[in-house]
Amino acid sequence: MNSKNLRNSYFLLAIVSWLLILADDIAVIEFSQSFIPLFFSDIILNILLSTFFLFTFLGFKVDIGTKRTGHFNDLLWQVFITGAITVFISLIIKSFGLFSQNTIFLSDPLVSNILYHVNIGIITIFLANGFYVWKKMILYQKSNRTNIVWHIFEYLTLLSVISNFFSFDISDPVFLAFSSPLTILGLISAFNLKWVAFLSYKQKWRSILLLSLIVIIILSFLERIYEHHITSNLLIDLAENVFIQAIFGFMLLNCIVSLLVLLFNLPTSSVFEQKFGEVMLFQKLHQSLQVGEKEEDMYDMLVTSSMTTVMADAAWLEIRDNNGGLKAFKNKGIDEYDVFEIKKALRKNQINITSEPQYIKDIVAYQHTDKIKHLGFKSFLLIPLMSNNQLLGTLVLLKNLHDGFDKEMVDIIFTFVSQASISIKNFRLMSDAIQTERYQEELKIAKDVQRSLLPTSMFLNISIELSVYSKGAKEVGGDYYDSYELSPTRFAIAIGDVSGHGTSAAFNMAQMKGVFQSLVTLDLPVDDFMNHANNAIGRCLEKKNFITLSLFVINTENQTIEYARAGHCPAILIDSKDHSASFLDGKGLGLGLSRNGTYKKHIHKYDLSYKSGDILILYTDGLVEAHNASRDEYGYERLKQLGVENATSTPKQLVDTIIENVQHFSGSTQFEDDCTLLILKFS
Template sequence: MIFQKLSQSIQLGNKEDEVHEILIDSSLSTIFANAGWLEIVDEKGNFKAFINKGISEIDVFEIKKVLRKNHFNIDNQPQYIKDAKSLEHSERIQKLPFKSLLIIPLYSHKQKLGTLVLLKNETDGFDKEMVDIICSFVSQASIAIKNFRLIDEAVATERYQEELKIAKEVQKSLLPQSLIFNINLQITAFTKAADEVGGDYYDFYEYSDKKIAMVIGDVSGNGTSAAFTMAQMKGVFQSLVQTEIPPDEFMVQANKALGRGLEKSSFITLTFLSIDTENQTIEIARAGHCPALFFNSQTGEISYLKSKGLGLGIIRNKDYSKHIEKKKISYNKGDILILYTDGIIEATNELGEEFGFDKLKNLLYLHHSLNTKEISNLILEKFYEFTETQALHDDYTFLIIKFV
């Protein structure tokens, strides 16, 4: 019986395709139908599978066209057509041997799964008992198909969760385990991975006790691909930074190195800066990343350190050097620099409003007298107060540097 076959198919861990074959083969043989076809759709209603037995695809197309012209809806309700050749506009199917059609849609909890169509060569070829049998077959097959999809969904979810776990572990391992210590700087870093795992990245390199390099970036995409792209970025940073090249040249070389391995759709936004505590200067280059926020303690003004820059991996040839520039500024004791990713700025509240640049700027203006840890805590307090229960779909990261 079909019921046993369907049950065994699930128990043996077979695929949904086998249910399709069992349904149409059992239906054809049980009621001695001459031909038939089965159409299956996915959860979104998109075509997934088509099986035809005893009839060509062209003839299926012609029959469906006749049914549409006669306003038969084969998708929602069972239909029994005693003589298709007597229908209007049936000229194209007169040469076919088939006369009677039985059409049974497949449903599971109001979700459309597909349609089964059976054909016989004689007029009025299906009696009530046959219709009841096929409806029973279709009902059981629909349950089996739904069960297979639930199993596939559970397996995919489990696999995704495992990949997500790996991605989070990779991401965590790539970030510095501790902050660098320098008597001329206060540094506080904060990062939080979203549920989907983005690709926020930051790192440090100490050339000497008077010169430090920092980087903060955001990898496009999420999940394992973002985590492993982040790993590539860390490798490039750790290799290039040791040569003590200027920030703009760092970007050019990083773009060249990453361009060979990045997926075509991937790119990285990045800010690289070099701090010279002896001469009290900052050299900075920006590859499409959020502009750094700079508080000048002498004037009390806050500005964005904007410079021309295109994300790494967007242009993968020599022309990239035309799209990047270095900026150099001097700083004084008491000045503050905040580097951040767009997860902070683009986070929304329940009204869909973004946290935005201005809130971050105002917080810095009001609390610049505090140390970096206190400023960090205030930013997070206001950030969580703003977003409340809203799910955060992107990582959010910031570095606060105060010159002392």
């Protein structure tokens, strides 16, 4: 039976149960005689009520379980609109009784019970819909612990329908004993709100509005239930039903917790969106290369994107040709004449554009600035566009604020401009390659990109001694490694390998660096970092391409490592105490291989600790896949064993030993693929 037929069957059984309950109550009130035999009357009536509850909930479980996860506002809208309709029906029933000339609607037990049965039906529909919508949201990107807690809570909640067979007062200790475990488990589940992080600023405001309306609906239903509990003589009283009260409590608790979390997340939403926008800027720049845009198209993009990234008020860009002449000029937010006056004031103050960026916190403090004070610009950021020690141009960003560029802004824009410089240089080199030897020029471009983007120094702190070896093959590839200081005692280290060879691999490596530099500043958990990186990489890589990556966050204060592995070669951790080694395997899929929103389930976070003297070996597949004349590969085990045998060496000595051993094994000093080796020794 497919899900649609199963859902319809559940709903049909629920309707039949509800009608049988209604018929029995009419018989009891009108004729003082149940159509059910007297000795079975209460039992079967409670069975019918339990059946109605269960089949209604199971119907919504099947219905909502088939809906696509991720459109969270749509799910909240479904809860709201269902509640709004049911509240409207309930109000019509109440109003019909209040405004009727006939007092039967206020005093007749039969009418009041029939109307209350309608309320039971619509309240159950609202609760069942809301319960399974919250299930879908709570279990979004669930952990094993969250999954277990939820299923225990769900089964206990459904099991609580047996309370129908007992009569409880809401102040009864037995009632509290039944409801307390459900309340505790519901509270634990309510704090699993990962879906909140995936809402934009506007979506969060919409969610706050919907949740507030849902809270009002819940309170109106509760008010209706307790009003009847006090004023009416009811055969079935929801105020004394543990099952119904547990669901109400769960939904109200979730709404309140979600509202609080959303309100606390609002101030950071715009920052996160800005950071993600910076990732998109790197993508856009990279895509311009892939679709073959002209070099001139890059200039407008560079000015606009740079201003957006650092929130500058104005900017201008000068591009020089290979002979140093002015090739292009772009300005935004400032007139050309004002640019001329500012440049003249800078020259008078001996401020010249060199190979190094310059930051002017307050231009008004300088001499010879009388003619530019009326412009209102105070802080300037002057960034040269360099490639291979050649000045390609100058980008100047201006803000109306004193000291308006903070360090984080400056670091991001330096990385962005560096990539743009390489891109501009690549445009020119590719144009030259068409006229000469295109293939050789592409290799030169790619090697230039690779050298420019890889860090020349990776000192972390005195607790980590580090040594790096990286060498490209004859056919250029895309090995990548980088580091970032999260705090004086926490460091992120990444190592990766782009699929394919040639200039496309080098450009993809540049994209990976941009994504790393933008996301790493957010200090995300390593698995969340990989998920966001996959989303960014997947939008611009060709479907046949992917990137393997390993990310390590090292805490030298408590000597722990948090890592995730996206299809990259497993790192090796050498235990200094017992001279053993182990591979840091782990589940992980290469970036760009999953582009349908399911990547999160393919990546995991792992945690481990290390001791002083332990060694961490990171490498790319060019090392272990080196082969000899018999086509035998060097392999992982040889690398691990060599590391154990030389565990007392310094990282530099161990790097030299491994590279020499691999070259001796292969009989050549030239690797067939890119080879990168990072060795960290902890103290």
